[in-house]
Amino acid sequence: MRSGRAAGTHTGTSDPCWLGPATTAFLRGRQVSLLAEGPIADTLRLELATAVGPAGAVGGDPSCEPALVLARHDLLAGAVGVTGPLRRAADAAAGLGEEGFALVGDGSTAAVVATGERGLLHGYFHLLRSAATAGSHEVLPTLETVQEPALPVRMINQWDNTSAGDHLGSVERGYAGDSIFFSDGRIVQDRRRISDYARLLASVGINAVSINNVNVHPAAVRLLTDGLPDVADVARIFRGYGIATYLSVSFASPIVLGDLPTADPGDESVVAWWAGVAEGLYREIPDFGGFVVKADSEGRPGPFDYGRDHVDGANLIAGALRPFGGRVFWRCFVYDHRQDWRDRSTDRARAAYDHFAALDGRFADNVVLQVKCGPMDFQVREPVSPLALAMAETNTVVEFQITQEYTGQQIDLCCLLPQWHEILTFDVSGEQLPGDTLASALARRGRVTASSGVCAVSNVGDDANWTGHKLAQANLYGFGRVAWDPALSAREVLGEWTALTFPDATDLHETLIELQMGSWGTYEMYTAPLGVGWMVTPHTHYGPAVDGYEYSKWGTYHFADRDGLGVDRTVATGTGFAGQYPKAWAERYEHVETCPDELLLFFHHVPYSHLLHSGTTVIQHIYDTHVEGARRVVEMRDLWRSLEGRLDEASWTNVMERLERQVNSAREWRDQVTTYFFRKSGVPDRNGRVVH
């Protein structure tokens, strides 16, 4: 049974997040006009009908003085009597790309004009955002803006498993309940949450989603076979929101699904098999996005199994997708996950660059390399991945992690927008040349084939509030927004989110923004110090275990002894990782004198007595930041307690409960880390605090 439900409505049974009824209050009872056709226009029509309510009307004729007009540029061309905001928007929209829009409002009427349906959808949601941030709950905002997305690819990866029996439950590294996509080995029959999710993603400009875990478990292969009609229906839902649907597939699919004896890219039957699969897929889903592949990574099969390289592997699958306009996202998270901790010459941080940088220019033009934002794995602090800075001739998406695997698991508040902003605005050359941010470098690559950008692992599950922690919704919201416009500051994005999410608590907006703004820094303070990372409980990755990954196979070490700690990744005496960066950065990271404090232990092994640029020693820094971090969490908790009754009950209670747990967690981090280093260094806290 397919869901007969139209894509354009939402249920109200789950938290509407930043799209609650108040966000469209200024349209209630109004006349609006929509000039466009197609599945996205259908969605928009339902959106508008819901917004205007029974007292309003949605029509096609812009001449009857509607409060709002959304119009495709080509349909307006012959219209006469186009004046005011609509005229200005139409003029501004000329020549925009398919996702761009012009939005003009004079306070009494507003107009969105775009060359494509998706532009209209983006423009509509931008109008809601603008109204909320202007505080215009009841009146149309005054504004004039022309926007295009800075990055062509803005993708969400679900790490959802098809059945609950799979590895780590139904969402790998999910902290907000089970999958909204799957149950009992197949796509859920009730697809209202999927539709609601598509709406949320579309509202912040996401244009691609992969719906199943990159670790493709055996049960998930049936998505390509008898599960395909269900996938097609999900793709239909996302299509209505301008979002392309992707699947994660195993490189070994020809063996697992096709009964072939090999998955060798050099084998004709393998090439033919992938071509057949693509043909079958595109017959059902003509606008299917393509595949995400995790190959030769953490035990997954890949081209290395056949003595081939990643170019062979990625181009194999790209070749099958090319006739249909599909793309393959090829993950670069390739490293030796059976490392020997005794071996200090192997450095996991080097791995992605070592594997891929030399292949630049050899990938097919519908291959997109997916590069994690840091060289390790989504720690609270890492340098920017040097591979993300290289490969000018290859489509690249930089991967972020919205789900808070290493950053508090949606128990601890940790707004990641400041981190993402730092990464996206990273100065690629290190020489402060104009327009040389990571985002602009990606955009430049993207201009070749419109296939570069960003992607991120989702943080949603079937919890009523989607993200477990109410305030973690801001990370999902914010990812879409910075993907659209990397120049947006974290504070601007939080301003939008807060205004949209808590429209009735305008007096608290500044407080809520401040709370989120400081949370990443606070989390960094009470966890692993100075960029060294990995002091987490093995497997779960929540809570402290200073030596938890120290003697492991994962390549994740801090090398603390009684004299000092940190990883020597210099060219001169260490693993040479620092040399993978553009020259200015390589030199800066190479020397303790120029290496930023916050990354000191990522690049250097130093004595506890080493003096930081901040003027304090490493050991005292550890004591001070951990005490201060835990103190700030208590302060956040107390602040939140004082807000009781001033926010909706569900949100307040949810966050209160999480903050209480965060207080305990931060205390545990503080005490374990300080005790560990006191026992090892023997250096007393200069401030005389108790260390256990």
Added chain:
Amino acid sequence: MRSGRAAGTHTGTSDPCWLGPATTAFLRGRQVSLLAEGPIADTLRLELATAVGPAGAVGGDPSCEPALVLARHDLLAGAVGVTGPLRRAADAAAGLGEEGFALVGDGSTAAVVATGERGLLHGYFHLLRSAATAGSHEVLPTLETVQEPALPVRMINQWDNTSAGDHLGSVERGYAGDSIFFSDGRIVQDRRRISDYARLLASVGINAVSINNVNVHPAAVRLLTDGLPDVADVARIFRGYGIATYLSVSFASPIVLGDLPTADPGDESVVAWWAGVAEGLYREIPDFGGFVVKADSEGRPGPFDYGRDHVDGANLIAGALRPFGGRVFWRCFVYDHRQDWRDRSTDRARAAYDHFAALDGRFADNVVLQVKCGPMDFQVREPVSPLALAMAETNTVVEFQITQEYTGQQIDLCCLLPQWHEILTFDVSGEQLPGDTLASALARRGRVTASSGVCAVSNVGDDANWTGHKLAQANLYGFGRVAWDPALSAREVLGEWTALTFPDATDLHETLIELQMGSWGTYEMYTAPLGVGWMVTPHTHYGPAVDGYEYSKWGTYHFADRDGLGVDRTVATGTGFAGQYPKAWAERYEHVETCPDELLLFFHHVPYSHLLHSGTTVIQHIYDTHVEGARRVVEMRDLWRSLEGRLDEASWTNVMERLERQVNSAREWRDQVTTYFFRKSGVPDRNGRVVH
């Protein structure tokens, strides 16, 4: 459907362990006579029929000059013409208890006489053992022995879960496959493995078994309701081998099963509920053993929930069982499992004694306290539990762990018989008084109600060889044997097991015995040093993690810092645990000068430079023993490799594969422990070996 299979046969589909066909070869084709009736006699009759084979005969008349007579003493009383071994055995058997036997053989005939059926069964298996150790594969042995068990209770605890979905799979801390008792939430339909197991246990004198996990998961409660007919059938199987069947039950059963609002021992309805349950049970199983209860332990419900003490709790359930002759085994594994690692005043080692010692004399006479052999939890080295030495007025069983949770998980070879021998022969007063071993103290307590003794957690699962590691069968065998006769040395027991298990490899027996004899000491060398314990991977408990339990809630710390390590449990400056021992031991443990080296870090926090009685420093001891322990494992592996072709293929291959893994594990232990302490202490290895 109940199994229609008689209890007395075995299938041959699984490893016969120490009861292979060669062990009865000396009876093949013989005439034997059995004078006894009842379920155990039925079992014996089938045993004998199998042994003598088609060319022999099993009769009832001892006058036709059979090679072997097994006779109940009372049935012989009026018989005339009783001469030779039968006469001598009959005379010796007079006045024995129900489990004792007299066994006399003159090389051509043999006789077993006992006052009860169980004595005959024990005598029969003793004959097989005697034949094997005498090398008499073909002829009846010459011997004359009268035996009674030293300890009345010799029990096995299964930690089997009723369904695979339960915590940690179907056998908690099981390392030999899934449960042989349960699948899919109920008792298995094919009960051949259960019958085979009953035979193995009976052959070493076990007389009680509890069949389900002491952590009673929700699905297991149905054993008391609709699962009861199946339990009755299992009890029938064990009955044929002289073994009483027990169930583990939850203290909260009146709530879970009985829909009562409380499980309070002071509540009349609760008392009545337990009485009703007992009545129902004994209606189905008139000789049901009783219950095992883990209460107020690691989160399990118990009398503390109602402000009652353990006397109230245990006596409640004992009262229900008393009319039927049943017993309750009440576990003393009660401690704070939510301890704060910062709190050095709480000491888990103290907990059992602190909770129970003062209650001595107040328990009903069908309550048996079940006390773990050490104060912590089955570490490779602990002192003997002071609670096991106290409570002279209370039935007590000392609990051992055959399953190798902390001792190598049946991957590493670790024959625990030397450990158990040390514990059972522990000098209770510490003053070397005659007959003052722990075993004799238990036997003395046992004389009051015949309810003291030993119990142990089983190491079997549905692996073909029962125990995962072929040589781990010796631990199961040996537990039964030392429970019967604690004076037996580990070497004697291993001699029996080896002769029975590898009858065709007599030239290797000494080698195999030596291999096992040294294995516990070797395991101790390469794991946690000097009695400190707990340096294992959290949760799984396999492999090293020096700090794995250091900052945990479990009360399991080593307190290593840059200057030294160990737990101060002295009365003078520590937790006072040492004071729980009888005076001589208390004084010996209190002082570093008199504390045995192997327990030094259990009782004292000392500097790395502390000089052991062995003449080396603590830090050098750590380096030396870890290097030596790992070296010995390599030596064991190489020795085993040289045995290829000289043992049966299945056994050789199994052990070879495990020893290869043990080599890796021991190397990992060696390197992590030595590196950890080098990094912390900064003291180089005197022998100049590489520390990472």
